[in-house]
Amino acid sequence: MSLNNHVIVAGGGASGLCAAIAAARKGATVNVIEKNDTCGKKLSMTGNGRCNLANLNVSSDDYNERSRNRMKNWLEEFGVDRVAEFFASLGLVIVSEDGYLYPISGQAGSVVSVLMNECQRLGVEFTYNEQVKRIIKNDDRAYTVKTDKNEYNCKAVILATGGLAGPKTTGSTGDGYYICEQLGMSKKDTFPALVPLLSEDETLPSESGVRSIARITFMIGEGEIATEYGEVQITRNGISGIPVMQASGVVAEHLAKGRPITCSIDFFPGYSENEFEELVNRLMNLSDDRKLGELLDGFCNSHINEMVLKRMKISRGMKLKNVGSSMLSCILYKYRDIRVEISGTADYKKAQVTRGGISLGDLTDKLEAKSAEGVFVVGELCDVDGRCGGYNLQWAWTSGYIAGEAAGSL
Numbered sequence: 001m002s003l004n005n006h007v008i009v010a011g012g013g014a015s016g017l018c019a020a021i022a023a024a025r026k027g028a029t030v031n032v033i034e035k036n037d038t039c040g041k042k043l044s045m046t047g048n049g050r051c052n053l054a055n056l057n058v059s060s061d062d063y064n065e066r067s068r069n070r071m072k073n074w075l076e077e078f079g080v081d082r083v084a085e086f087f088a089s090l091g092l093v094i095v096s097e098d099g100y101l102y103p104i105s106g107q108a109g110s111v112v113s114v115l116m117n118e119c120q121r122l123g124v125e126f127t128y129n130e131q132v133k134r135i136i137k138n139d140d141r142a143y144t145v146k147t148d149k150n151e152y153n154c155k156a157v158i159l160a161t162g163g164l165a166g167p168k169t170t171g172s173t174g175d176g177y178y179i180c181e182q183l184g185m186s187k188k189d190t191f192p193a194l195v196p197l198l199s200e201d202e203t204l205p206s207e208s209g210v211r212s213i214a215r216i217t218f219m220i221g222e223g224e225i226a227t228e229y230g231e232v233q234i235t236r237n238g239i240s241g242i243p244v245m246q247a248s249g250v251v252a253e254h255l256a257k258g259r260p261i262t263c264s265i266d267f268f269p270g271y272s273e274n275e276f277e278e279l280v281n282r283l284m285n286l287s288d289d290r291k292l293g294e295l296l297d298g299f300c301n302s303h304i305n306e307m308v309l310k311r312m313k314i315s316r317g318m319k320l321k322n323v324g325s326s327m328l329s330c331i332l333y334k335y336r337d338i339r340v341e342i343s344g345t346a347d348y349k350k351a352q353v354t355r356g357g358i359s360l361g362d363l364t365d366k367l368e369a370k371s372a373e374g375v376f377v378v379g380e381l382c383d384v385d386g387r388c389g390g391y392n393l394q395w396a397w398t399s400g401y402i403a404g405e406a407a408g409s410l
């Protein structure tokens with residue numbers, strides 16, 4: 001085979017398949033080397049099996065701070081319109097649910113299928129059950145890709161081996177970091193992101209999973225580092241739910257620097273201060289011969305009530321008249337500021353994405369390694385992570401397509 005226009009893609013996940021298509025559309029011969037026995041294992045479990053493949057409202061602000069400047073340009077080049085166009089060209093019908101894009105089939109498997117069908121149509125070759133171990137630069141501006149079983153020569157390599165997040169069966173073992181470092185690239189420290197947070201607080205409900213709409217603010221001391229709104233889930237081991245996951249990457253970075261993180265949960269986020277004061281006054285006027293527990297039964301979730309009473313060391317059987325109005329007011333206001341100390345994050349297996357990765361400063365605008373011309377780095381392997389809501393797959397398509405076109409045109 002002539003090496004003139006031969007591209008090897010290491011990793012057949014979202015970014016790798018997209019890159020393979022883009023390179024093949026430019027006329028390159030493409031071989032995808034995948035260490036699993038099939039491509040797109042993680043992709044087929046995204047979005048709870050429905051694949052939230054992009055978001056109409058995407059902007060660079062949806063990505064970690066370090067990447068925002070570069071993301072602006074990348075999204076201008078291959079933003080959500082280009083993603084929609086790309087999938088339309090593969091025959092995938094997409095629907096929007098409040099801006100969150102899904103295949104109309106409701107099956108993430110459809111996304112994998114249309115990508116694989118297009119690869120087949122373009123003559124992309126697949127090598128399964130081989131793990132890329134190393135890339136060696138040769139004198140003739142070509143590369144040798146060494147796997148655990150074979151060696152392959154090519155003109156360009158696209159590294160799309162993903163990060164560390166998700167079940168290990170999906171192939172997320174972080175192999176690409178070492179391969180890139182061998183080629184002179186540097187890596188920003190990695191952390192699990194979009195991940196539940198752990199707490200050793202013994203007052204957390206013993207029931208698994210109390211869910212409630214809340215505003216949650218993460219703090220170092222009293223200094224706010226992130227605030228989110230949505231359905232928070234509180235379990236014996238900690239907190240999760242979309243708002244917690246959204247903040248988890250920032251929290252993980254601070255925890256790794258040894259900074260203690262506390263969160264404050266407001267279970268009445270829809271109430272202004274005045275409205276809440278009125279509510280409290282109304283409830284205090286009910287202070288007849290009822291018991292405290294009876295008042296709280298109608299006020300909030302029973303497990304949250306239990307948690308508050310446990311923290312304040314007050315019995316639900318206490319008569320309201322004995323509680324007293326200032327104590328009652330103090331109890332009710334607690335629901336707007338429940339403090340939970342965060343002890344860590346759940347591990348990578350429970351994470352949806354990796355924060356950190358190959359430094360963007362080591363890559364050109366075409367995602368080509370500055371230290372190794374002809375080697376491209378895409379997807380989760382890069383130091384880019386986005387919010388939950390289709391933004392991480394958007395990055396996989398954006399980086400995959402831009403790098404694929406460039407590699408295919410070399």
Ligand SMILES: Cc1cc2nc3c(=O)[nH]c(=O)nc-3n(C[C@H](O)[C@H](O)[C@H](O)COP(=O)(O)OP(=O)(O)OC[C@H]3O[C@@H](n4cnc5c(N)ncnc54)[C@H](O)[C@@H]3O)c2cc1C
Nearest residue numbers: 011013014015035046047052132162166171379380390393
């Ligand atoms: C449970 C879950 C749900 C998610 N849901 C969503 C969602 O709805 N929307 C969204 O935007 N994002 C979602 N994500 C994140 C999204 O899946 C990732 O951002 C995306 O898959 C990253 O694509 P990638 O191509 O970089 O890596 P991957 O998709 O992880 O692909 C990497 C591929 O490389 C292969 N590989 C690894 N090492 C080697 C090697 N040495 N040699 C050969 N092959 C190798 C792996 O086997 C794998 O096939 C979810 C993640 C998880 C875990």
